[in-house]
Amino acid sequence: MKTSDLVATVGVGLLLIAFFLQALKMIKAEDPIYALLNLFGAAIAGYSSWMIGFIPFVILEAVWVFVAIFSLFKNFKSKRST
Numbered sequence: 001m002k003t004s005d006l007v008a009t010v011g012v013g014l015l016l017i018a019f020f021l022q023a024l025k026m027i028k029a030e031d032p033i034y035a036l037l038n039l040f041g042a043a044i045a046g047y048s049s050w051m052i053g054f055i056p057f058v059i060l061e062a063v064w065v066f067v068a069i070f071s072l073f074k075n076f077k078s079k080r081s082t
Helices: 003-023 032-052 055-081
Strands: none
Touching: 003 032, 032 055
C-alpha cells in the first residue's frame, strides 16, 4: 500500500465515522466532536489528494475543512454567549 493510500484511508475513515455516528443519532451535527472529526478527516483526505496531485479533491476537502472550522467557531461563540 502506498503512503498516499494509507493517509487517504485514515482521512476517509474519520469522515465515515462522523457520518455514521451522526446518522445513528449517537452524536448531533451541532456537536463539536462531529465538526472535529470532519475537520481532521477532510484535512487528512485533502493532504492525500495533494500527494497524488488530484486537485478537484484538494478543493473539495479544503471547503470541507473551512465549513468544519466555521461550525466549531459558531458553536464556540454560541456557548460563550449563553
